Amino acid sequence: MTTRWLTSDEQRAWRAYIAATHLLEDALDRQLQQDAGMPHLYYQVLSVLSESEGRKMRMTDLAEALKITRSRLTYAVTRLEKDGLLRREECEWDKRGTVAALTDEGMEVLERMAPGHVAMVRQAIFDHLAPQQVEQLEEISGVIARALQGDVAAVGDVPWRRRSSGPCS
Amino acid sequence: MTTRWLTSDEQRAWRAYIAATHLLEDALDRQLQQDAGMPHLYYQVLSVLSESEGRKMRMTDLAEALKITRSRLTYAVTRLEKDGLLRREECEWDKRGTVAALTDEGMEVLERMAPGHVAMVRQAIFDHLAPQQVEQLEEISGVIARALQGDVAAVGDVPWRRRSSGPCS
Numbered sequence: 001m002t003t004r005w006l007t008s009d010e011q012r013a014w015r016a017y018i019a020a021t022h023l024l025e026d027a028l029d030r031q032l033q034q035d036a037g038m039p040h041l042y043y044q045v046l047s048v049l050s051e052s053e054g055r056k057m058r059m060t061d062l063a064e065a066l067k068i069t070r071s072r073l074t075y076a077v078t079r080l081e082k083d084g085l086l087r088r089e090e091c092e093w094d095k096r097g098t099v100a101a102l103t104d105e106g107m108e109v110l111e112r113m114a115p116g117h118v119a120m121v122r123q124a125i126f127d128h129l130a131p132q133q134v135e136q137l138e139e140i141s142g143v144i145a146r147a148l149q150g151d152v153a154a155v156g157d158v159p160w161r162r163r164s165s166g167p168c169s
Numbered sequence: 170m171t172t173r174w175l176t177s178d179e180q181r182a183w184r185a186y187i188a189a190t191h192l193l194e195d196a197l198d199r200q201l202q203q204d205a206g207m208p209h210l211y212y213q214v215l216s217v218l219s220e221s222e223g224r225k226m227r228m229t230d231l232a233e234a235l236k237i238t239r240s241r242l243t244y245a246v247t248r249l250e251k252d253g254l255l256r257r258e259e260c261e262w263d264k265r266g267t268v269a270a271l272t273d274e275g276m277e278v279l280e281r282m283a284p285g286h287v288a289m290v291r292q293a294i295f296d297h298l299a300p301q302q303v304e305q306l307e308e309i310s311g312v313i314a315r316a317l318q319g320d321v322a323a324v325g326d327v328p329w330r331r332r333s334s335g336p337c338s
Contacts (some may be wrong), residue, residue, distance in 0.1 A: 006290065006295065009300070012307050013303045014294070014295075016307045019236045019310065020310035020313040020317075021310075023317040023318065023327075067187075067188045118173070119173075121175065121183060122173060124316050128315075129309065134178050134179055135178070136302070137182045137309050138178075138181050138185045140302050140305060141188065141189035142185050143302070144189040144293060145185065145188050145189045147296075147297050148193065159191075159192070
C-alpha cells in the first residue's frame with residue numbers, strides 16, 4: 001500500500017496542534033502543581049466526580065468520561081485517595097467492582113483550585129478565540145474523538161475497556 | 170477578583186478538546202509502541218532531528234522545537250541513545266553543551282515507522298477534516314501557542330528554558 005503522506009497544509013496543522021498541546025499540557029500541569037500539588041489529570045478526576053450523581057462513579061465510567069486507560073486512572077485514584085480527596089468503595093451491585101467517591105475534603109480542594117485553573121484556561125485559550133473559533137474547536141475535536149472511538153470501538157479497543165471485567169470495574 | 174467561568178460553549182469546546190487529545194495521545198502511543206516499541210514523543214524527537222541540518226541539534230533547540238522541558242527531553246534522549254538511534258555529542262562551540270545526533274540506525278527506524286504513523290494520523294484526523302477545518306485547526310493551535318509562549322515568555326518561563334545554562338545546553 002502506498003503511503004499517503006500529509007500535504008503541506010496538513011503537516012503545518014498537525015505540527016501546530018502538537019506544539020499547542022505540549023505547551024498547554026505543560027502550562028496547566030505547572031499551574032495546578034504550584035497551586036495544589038497535582039497535575040491536570042488529577043484535577044479532571046475530581047472535577048468529573050464533582051458533577052456526577054452522589055459525587056461518585058464506577059471506575060470504568062470515570063475512565064470512559066476521561067478517555068483514559070484503567071491503569072492510568074487507577075494510578076491517579078490511588079494518589080488522590082492517599083491524600084484524602086476521594087475514597088474507593090465497593091460497587092453496590094457487584095462486589096468485584098469499585099466506585100470512586102469524592103470526599104468533602106476533595107470537594108473543598110477542587111473549589112479552591114477551580115478559579116486559578118479556569119483563569120489559566122482562559123489566558124491560554126478562550127480569551128484569544130473568536131466565538132466562531134470556539135465552535136470550530138468543538139467541531140474538530142468531535143471529529144477526532146468520533147474517528148478514534150468509532151474505528152477503535154469496532155474492535156472493542158477504546159482505552160477504558162482495555163482491561164475489562166465485571167460491570168463495576 | 171471575580172472568576173470569569175467558562176460559558177457553556179467554551180465548556181463544551183474545552184471538554185471536547187481534552188477528550189480528543191486524550192484519545193489521540195493514546196492511539197498514537199499505542200500504534201507506535203506496537204510498531205516500534207516507543208511512544209509518540211520519541212518518534213517526534215527522531216522526526217525533528219531527521220529534518221535538521223546534519224541531522225543534529227542542540228538539546229535546547231530540540232526541546233524548543235518540541236515545546237517540552239529539558240528534563241523530559243533528556244529522559245527520551247537517554248533511552249533513544251541506549252537503543253542506538255541517536256548519540257549525544259559535545260557541542261563544538263561550547264564544551265559544556267550537548268548536541269543530539271540521529272544515527273543511521275535511527276534514520277532507518279524512523280523511515281520504517283513513518284508509514285504506519287502517518288496512516289494513524291490520517292485515520293484519526295485528516296481523513297475526516299475538510300480543507301477549511303485543517304486551516305482552522307492550524308489557526309486555533311497557533312493562537313494557543315502564541316498565547317502561552319507570549320505570556321509565559323515575558324517572564325522567561327517557556328518549558329525548554331526552565332533549566333537554563335550555556336548556549337549549547
